[in-house]
Amino acid sequence: MKEVKDIFSKQSEGYASYRPVAPDALLEFVYSKVAHFGTAWDCGTGNGQIAARLSERFEQVYATDISEQQLEKAAKRENIIYKKERSEHTGFDDDTFDLITAAQAIHWFDFDAYYAEVRRVGKNGAVIAVWTYYTPRISEGVDKIVDNFYFNTIGNYWDKERRYIDERYQTIPFPFEEFEVPEFHIHAQWTAEQILGYLSTWSSVQHYMAKHDENPVLQIKDAIENEWENDTLKDVIFPMYMRIGTIEK
Numbered sequence: 001m002k003e004v005k006d007i008f009s010k011q012s013e014g015y016a017s018y019r020p021v022a023p024d025a026l027l028e029f030v031y032s033k034v035a036h037f038g039t040a041w042d043c044g045t046g047n048g049q050i051a052a053r054l055s056e057r058f059e060q061v062y063a064t065d066i067s068e069q070q071l072e073k074a075a076k077r078e079n080i081i082y083k084k085e086r087s088e089h090t091g092f093d094d095d096t097f098d099l100i101t102a103a104q105a106i107h108w109f110d111f112d113a114y115y116a117e118v119r120r121v122g123k124n125g126a127v128i129a130v131w132t133y134y135t136p137r138i139s140e141g142v143d144k145i146v147d148n149f150y151f152n153t154i155g156n157y158w159d160k161e162r163r164y165i166d167e168r169y170q171t172i173p174f175p176f177e178e179f180e181v182p183e184f185h186i187h188a189q190w191t192a193e194q195i196l197g198y199l200s201t202w203s204s205v206q207h208y209m210a211k212h213d214e215n216p217v218l219q220i221k222d223a224i225e226n227e228w229e230n231d232t233l234k235d236v237i238f239p240m241y242m243r244i245g246t247i248e249k
Helices: 012-018 024-031 049-054 068-072 111-121 140-153 160-166 192-200 203-212 221-228
Strands: 039-043 060-065 080-084 097-103 122-133 184-190 234-246
Touching: 012 192, 024 122, 024 184, 024 234, 039 049, 049 060, 049 080, 049 097, 068 080, 097 111, 111 122, 140 192, 140 221, 184 192, 192 221
Parallel strands: 039 060, 039 097, 060 080, 097 122
Antiparallel strands: 122 234, 184 234
């Protein structure tokens, strides 16, 4: 089985503070494909951001992650049960779930083992939805700084799995009957401090810091703040990419 990578425990606090939130339109699209709202499973749940949203519609939500630090900071709801488990191997019963989700997570999984688990624990006709968001678009000046940082400063520090995000999730295997997906974006309004905080949560930044003992985001801090024009809010757009289909047994 694929090596387990727990990259996000160290920056779990920043992850909870700065990660963008999926739009209501995306979740409503997912719900439109779901037949029953009994039980959902959020894989690689991180800080429970998606699990909390699912709990508003499903009777019971289970959310798993390998990071205990992330789970400790996860959103608490009466109908959410958090478990420290690999998404590829769980203790769930067969035919349990009506919906299975993985937000910004599946590229870390062992695909074959994960899909075998999905087929085991998902009900016949259940929905599986996985999605990611890409590098934010803000303004010509900020985008140029962020892109140079992404590809050059920390380009060699990304894990190999990052390529699946660069390829918009189109190259991940997805052995399910798929639905056509409309275009989605995350739209936020952030200060310069927020975008710098978000960049600091990138796994490549953590790898860079481990090797050089300094945060590379500080190298672009002044340039970003100059483009931001004091602490004004700017529109921040994250393009999103999804694969969604049904589990047939």
